[in-house]
Amino acid sequence: MPKSPRVDPDQLLELFSVSFGAYYGDFTAAAARENLTASQGKTLGELSRGPVAMRGLADTLACDASNITGIIDRLEKRGLVRREPSPGDRRVKNVVLTPEGEQAVEAIRAHMDTTRAGMDTLDAEERATLHALLKRVFTARCGES
Amino acid sequence: MPKSPRVDPDQLLELFSVSFGAYYGDFTAAAARENLTASQGKTLGELSRGPVAMRGLADTLACDASNITGIIDRLEKRGLVRREPSPGDRRVKNVVLTPEGEQAVEAIRAHMDTTRAGMDTLDAEERATLHALLKRVFTARCGES
DNA sequence: GACTCTTGCTTGACCATCTCAAGCATCCAC
DNA sequence: GTGGATGCTTGAGATGGTCAAGCAAGAGTC
Numbered sequence: 001m002p003k004s005p006r007v008d009p010d011q012l013l014e015l016f017s018v019s020f021g022a023y024y025g026d027f028t029a030a031a032a033r034e035n036l037t038a039s040q041g042k043t044l045g046e047l048s049r050g051p052v053a054m055r056g057l058a059d060t061l062a063c064d065a066s067n068i069t070g071i072i073d074r075l076e077k078r079g080l081v082r083r084e085p086s087p088g089d090r091r092v093k094n095v096v097l098t099p100e101g102e103q104a105v106e107a108i109r110a111h112m113d114t115t116r117a118g119m120d121t122l123d124a125e126e127r128a129t130l131h132a133l134l135k136r137v138f139t140a141r142c143g144e145s
Numbered sequence: 146m147p148k149s150p151r152v153d154p155d156q157l158l159e160l161f162s163v164s165f166g167a168y169y170g171d172f173t174a175a176a177a178r179e180n181l182t183a184s185q186g187k188t189l190g191e192l193s194r195g196p197v198a199m200r201g202l203a204d205t206l207a208c209d210a211s212n213i214t215g216i217i218d219r220l221e222k223r224g225l226v227r228r229e230p231s232p233g234d235r236r237v238k239n240v241v242l243t244p245e246g247e248q249a250v251e252a253i254r255a256h257m258d259t260t261r262a263g264m265d266t267l268d269a270e271e272r273a274t275l276h277a278l279l280k281r282v283f284t285a286r287c288g289e290s
Numbered sequence: 291g292a293c294t295c296t297t298g299c300t301t302g303a304c305c306a307t308c309t310c311a312a313g314c315a316t317c318c319a320c
Numbered sequence: 321g322t323g324g325a326t327g328c329t330t331g332a333g334a335t336g337g338t339c340a341a342g343c344a345a346g347a348g349t350c
Contacts, residue, residue: 118282137263
């Protein structure tokens with residue numbers, strides 16, 4: 001079953017652009033529902049995988065460390081996040097999600113309506129295929145075997 | 146060949162988050178190379194598909210129209226873009242990419258190194274499959290037959 | 291210990307992005 | 321032509337982003 005022959009990398013890149021634009025819009029809207037900006041939502045999402053040092057957030061979000069200070073300041077002021085001193089290195093501050101922060105992450109994920117509706121058009125096998133292909137394209141270098 | 150059984154929507158959503166983060170970082174870096182911010186790059190990318198009214202850009206980029214005014218101001222000042230009156234409606238201004246603007250878009254697309262490297266790990270059939278699946282998830286509602 | 295080097299975080303300055311409220315010009319319906 | 325809707329701009333205020341500078345703390349050397 002030849003899905004559609006002749007998809008060159010430029011066409012795929014173009015589709016990435018459109019798809020990610022749609023995802024980003026959906027994400028931004030879901031975050032706005034919680035009175036969070038896209039950057040704040042993205043930061044909380046990273047933290048949902050476990051505590052991260054300020055430096056680590058700056059690396060993941062690909063921005064200057066000084067930027068993170070302000071974002072965490074605002075999230076901390078709202079009680080969604082907490083700075084904790086690192087036991088091993090007193091320079092380092094680990095950022096931890098509070099229960100309220102976890103709730104916010106859940107709420108955002110639950111309200112990604114457009115994206116979820118799109119995913120619902122795939123059956124289980126198609127989801128598995130998409131997952132495998134996307135993973136190869138975007139997480140190759142962090143690659144476990 | 147069962148790729149990987151049991152990928153539920155939440156896992157796929159999670160992978161979207163990571164993948165789009167990687168894409169966004171790559172895009173931002175490529176845009177920065179041209180002395181453009183991510184928003185400016187995204188705007189130019191939209192315009193590469195043809196002229197768009199200010200209002201249309203605001204809709205596509207999912208932000209307030211007043212925002213677009215500033216972005217286009219800066220792009221126009223740098224000669225990457227031009228405002229043209231719409232023949233049919235004198236309220237509307239169509240934004241057109243200049244040749245310099247087209248060059249900038251090409252340069253950004255050419256320097257999406259991480260993403261291109263990831264795509265190179267796929268063969269032609271896998272690209273076609275990924276294209277078809279992504280398209281179904283994210284462009285269903287604009288759907289031509 | 292003292293000296294230096296590096297690293298992690300914060301601060302301040304400066305611009306870009308984003309939203310909202312308000313305003314103006316134009317179109318459209320009546 | 322009057323009134324209402326629409327397209328764009330402006331200005332205020334908060335957030336996001338970079339850069340340069342600074343402080344605190346680990347790490348290596350003596």
